[in-house]
Amino acid sequence: MSAHGRAIPMISKPSGPLSGEAHVPGDKSISHRALILGALSVGETRVTGLLEGQDVLDTGAAMRAFGAEVWKDGDAWVVHGFGVGGLAEPEQVIDCGNSGTGVRLIMGVMATSPITATFTGDASLNGRPMARVTDPLALFGARAYGRAGGRLPMTIVGAQMPVPVRYATPVPSAQVKSAVLLAGLNAPGETVVIEREATRDHSERMLTGFGADVSVEDSPEGRIITLKGQPELRPQTIAVPRDPSSAAFPVCAALITEGSDVLVPNIGLNPTRAGLFTTLREMGADLTYENERQEGGEPVADLRARFSPDLKGIEVPPGRAASMIDEYPVLSAVAAFAEGPTYMPGVKELRVKESDRIDAMAQGLRANGIEVEEGEDWWRVQGRGFGNVTGGGTVESRLDHRIAMSFLVFGLAARDGVRVDDGSPIATSFPIFEPLMQGLGAAVARDEA
Ligand SMILES: O=C(O)C1=C[C@@H](OP(=O)(O)O)[C@@H](O)[C@H](O)C1
């Protein structure tokens, strides 16, 4: 089944060397937050470089449903916000499509306002756990009524008299952390989130940029984030950096395609996001950072990736998992071409993404001649070394953009290529993936047969 009705079968196969520049779209995490915080400020926020993927467009539509005006003006997106505490009650069900980030952050936003909203999504999102956000939102005084197991569709009745909350996140999740912080905006007093492992910190950075009082302290308990409630957020001008999670695909494609040399300019290298690139370099990838600089408070560089025939399998430190959580699928595709096993422990969260990503990748890799072992929170890919991967299998993308793109990258270096049953989910995060890869010389195409 497809994310938007019609399945789009795709194929990829070995091509000549990849070369040129890959201008990937804006960061998905930062794009969601820019629209949400724009809506929570009074006045006009202008955003350039916004990712125009379906996940982010759905968040924009949700902000409209709560009373914001959101429109495109030339290259920029403009949000005319309603301010903290100024949400209107939506008249329709909010459809967040495929986006865990969208629905979880927006539930946080509305949970401390005296309104009711009902949320739904596609078959993937409606299977994902929501108790991880509705549990802490209940501490503010919100109530949630969903399907068994805390699944969407779900109605949230916002708190009439919200109280601030102190919450230690039980799972390493920036979505949970952000939902609590966003709920804390409309509660009087200080809301505190404690996370044992650092997860992406875009909410903390952007809240500060919009004028909220946010402090972060490292302690033996972990990172303690304190937010002062009921601030007046000031509209901002935001330039969204390009997405490292999207950059991962052309980078990995270049590493495994003979003779390649690809430049991926202007990539955000916030340390809470850059774990894949560190890992690839440890495996022996010819991947360099050029023109390193700071932009809008975030480290940015141009990535240069060249064909790397001598990759070695490694053990990925579990403490790095949060900083590359969305990149394990494409890492496992690259690991198939390395010498020896790549062991990836501490990654239970992969089982509750758009698909069970350990299972989706393991089954797809096995269908292409790669041995994979797995446990609940770990997996190991047995690399066959460059030139020894046959491929030729068909894989299921399971409504998961990253599974589809990871296998299309894999097929570029597998002797008989690969077929993906449905590439339509790619539009959620990387709508220009197909022309961008073709522009580099990659044989990625729709399978019209
Ligand atoms: O906060 C965010 O923008 C995101 C957090 C991560 O999810 P979790 O918080 O579930 O780890 C990540 O997988 C997702 O793509 C984006």
Ligand SMILES: C=C(OP(=O)(O)O)C(=O)O
């Ligand atoms: C996990 C992802 O997104 P989300 O949780 O927002 O659906 C992702 O983009 O890989």
